[in-house]
Amino acid sequence: MNLSDLTRSTLYQVFGKQIQIADVVLIQSLWSDFGQLLRVKLSNAAVESVIVKYIKVPNEISHPKGWQSDLSTQRKLKSYQVESAWYQDFSALCDSPVAKSYASNTVNNETVIILADLACSDYAPLSCDANEWQIKQALNWLAQFHAQHLQVCPQKLWQTGSYWHLATRPDELAAMTDLTLKEQANNINELLNQCEYQSIIHGDAKLANFLFKDEGAAAVDFQYVGGGVGIKDVMLLLSSMPQALMKNEVGYLDYYFTQLARYLSHYHAHIDAEEVCKHWHSLYKFAWADFVRFLKGWSPNHFKLNQHSLAITELALSELP
Template sequence: MLLSELAISTLKAAFGNGIQITNVTLIQALWSDFGQLLRVELVKAPVKSVIIKRISVPNDKHHPKGWHSVHASQRKVRSYQVESHWYQKMSKSCQARVAKCFLVSSKYDETVIVLEDLALCEFTPKTQVFSLQQVKQCLDWLAKFHAQYLNIQSNRLWHIGSYWHLATRSGELAAMADQQLQFYAKDIDNKLNRCQYQTLVHGDAKLANFLFNKQKKQAAAVDFQYIGGGVGIKDVMLLLSSMPQKLMAHEQALLNFYFMQLSQYLDHFHPNVKTQDVCHQWRELYPYAWADFVRFLKGWSPEHAKLNTHSLSLTEQVLHNLKSGHDTSSPTSN
């Protein structure tokens, strides 16, 4: 597979003109044909291989679920701008394991992000069958990430992180058949966004976006297109939603593990923060995180497998509380 001129020039700018490219392997095409994720093997360079995320806006846009619109395309372009900024300006300070960014270059409608190949550090993608240990490694990663960035904001990231955020999904909201959830969508959104304790959320923290080091028993996260502000429990919800259904029997134990890790990391990064208050408020918002995600799925893909008994039951619980005025979730900030 041939590299673009921008990709080659970016590699040379990062590692010197004397490098040689010996092999290029396609890892996967990006969503909606917006580019490729590539592994590039090198000689006469300080590293044996790198990962290149090449983003190029296609002339003919194709969405797997049929959501073709100018708004959808603009959202996708914005997501790669956010990811570029994260890797270029913010990832170096991240204490949770992420790939090092060597260089980012843009020209016209093309962007190239040159990243550390985590496989060289023995981080590998998920196996076909996830273990409870791997889920806990991801939860530990999220707890450290959320604790480090508590009350941190950046106007170059999404104001509200996550790919299903209500303000960016007006088309899906309008397409919903569930009028009750549609009616309360803004109330649910407000509950999450007005929580006193905000942090940075990964925004797409499914299991497939983590790599695992078996020896270190550690996870590393990739794919930061939807990183932005929010409550950490949104990431936790999405992670648990991506588990095999049989592991949902451990849901409460996994939540307890996350909050135990979060407490420890908060004590480390923010010793003056009321740790128990953060954990209490976020735990109370767990059903709201599910209801918010269900709202998106019901408009985007009404037959989605994640619209199951568990997710729908939690959503009904939230709707009942809102309708009856018995909402007992945490206090919010103005």
């Protein structure tokens, strides 16, 4: 597989012109074919391999769900700008395991992000359904991440993180046929965004965006990182786990909040950790309702619109005026 000129020049800038490209492996194409995620194996370099995220707007855009529009394109392009900013300004200070950023480069309509290959540190993606240990490691990662970034300004990131944020999804809202949920969309959004305990959230914390090894988890894919309440990440993580494990939903929430309180005591000894946990726990059902609102407009037959998500959304709606 050929590398773009921008990718090659950026690799030379980082590792020197003596390096050789030994192999290029496609990990996956980016959403709507906006580029590629590659593993590039090197020789005569300080590292064996790197991960390259190469972004370029395709000549013809074909969204898997049919949502191609100028607004959709601009949202995706901003998401890659945000991801570059995250790796440039935030990742080196993050205590939760993330890939090291070597460089990011944008020329005209191309962007390249060069990242450390977490596989070189023995991290691996899920090869089958997640088990309880892996879910808890991902929850622990989120708890530390949210605690460390509590009350940190999301400068250069999304002001409100998450790919389903209401302000970025007007077309999906307009397409909704659930009028009750549609009418309450702004109220739910305000409940989440006006909580006094805001942090920085991952924004796409599904299990597929975590890698694992014996010592714990690391997270990847920071396109939708930004401000918000941590319970939004927790909701999305639990939404992505096997339904058979949902019977332990209360246990997973208890585990997250236990870890969150512990990390808050470490990073913010002056803040009442119990109060933060109480506020975020009360917003769990509204985080679900907010996500269901997006799904009902974006993909009304989505498998995550199941008995559990619909029931908890109804519970949230019953508590709204």
